[in-house]
Amino acid sequence: MALQDFINSAGALRLGLVVGGSVPPRLGYAMANMITGILGRRRRSTMMRTMHDNFRVVLGATASEEQIGSVARAALRNAGRCNYDLYHTLAKGKQAALDAVTFSPRVESYLAGYKDTDRGHLIVSAHISNFDMAGLAFATRDVPLQVLTWPSPTSGYDMQNEIRRSWGLDITPVSVPALRQALRRLRAGGLVITGVDRPDPGGAGEALMFFGRPAYLPTGHVRLALQAQVPITVVVVRHDANCLHTYVVDVETTLELEQKGDRQEMILHNAQRVLAVLETAIRRHPEQWTMFYPVWNTEMVQAPQDRGVGYE
Secondary structure, X not given: OOHHHHHOOHHHHHHHHHHHHHOOHHHHHHHHHHHHHHHHOOOOOHHHHHHHHHHHHHHOOOOOHHHHHHHHHHHHHHHXXXXXXXXXHHHHOHHHHHHHEEEOHHHHHHHHHHHOOOOOEEEEEOOEOOHHHHHHHHHHOOOOEEEEEOOOOOHHHHHHHHHHHXXXXXXXXXOHHHHHHHHHHHHXXXXXXXXXXXXXXXXXXXXXXXXXXXXXXXXXXXXXXXXXXXXEEEEEEEEOOXXXXXXXXXXXXXXXXXXXXXHHHXXXXXXXXXXXXXXXHHHHOHHHEOOOOOOXXXXXXXXXXXXXXXXX
């Protein structure tokens, strides 16, 4: 079994839950640092090569290999700490989520404004910091959310999804029925959230410019917002600089869809606007971007136009 396969397996999740529930934070962080330190030194592993390739693009042409390696190792270390905090919270319950996550004033204002209208909102994010904890935080605040997740979950993701559902989140791996459900929810004034920075290895994305280079990334969120006639709100999570074990959920911006040429041009234009916002957020704290999959793959074959819009 490959390392990445084990990390995403149900066995790894069970182990994480045992450690998170029984090991105190100081020791838990020490264990996470030790494990990720060992993994970070495996420079030739698929995971570390992928992270180096991703950060080489994010950091730009002026970044040295030493700088790229340092950020990649820091991102891996942060991912280990995030996983410990997530497992600790899952094991301890909803009060632990309330203690670990703070909503910024902009999020509080956003939620208050959302509740005062009957207009739905599509929330998008990236794999920055402890994004899973943000979902748990929304659940503890009794904010009804449908979460569109990766369409072909591993055993570990399946188990994670079941745990998330037990917290009150409506977890729906992407499929035609899930997208139709999301469309109905948005039209009825509800909230839907999804990530938009993970490429589909099967090529079911569109060629979009991300950090100045083309990447095949999803555009279904824009199609969904267009069909439901709702705005797209970009939300990110970051470590609280004042406390290791806490996270801040913040709203970057809310984007009303802009008209641009024909329907396809409009979709690509607005998808680029979303990515531009996420680029800024990732550049702010690149060491908190925990993307373990190759984002820029020059061998990927371009997907057919308008692929994956069966929910319409």
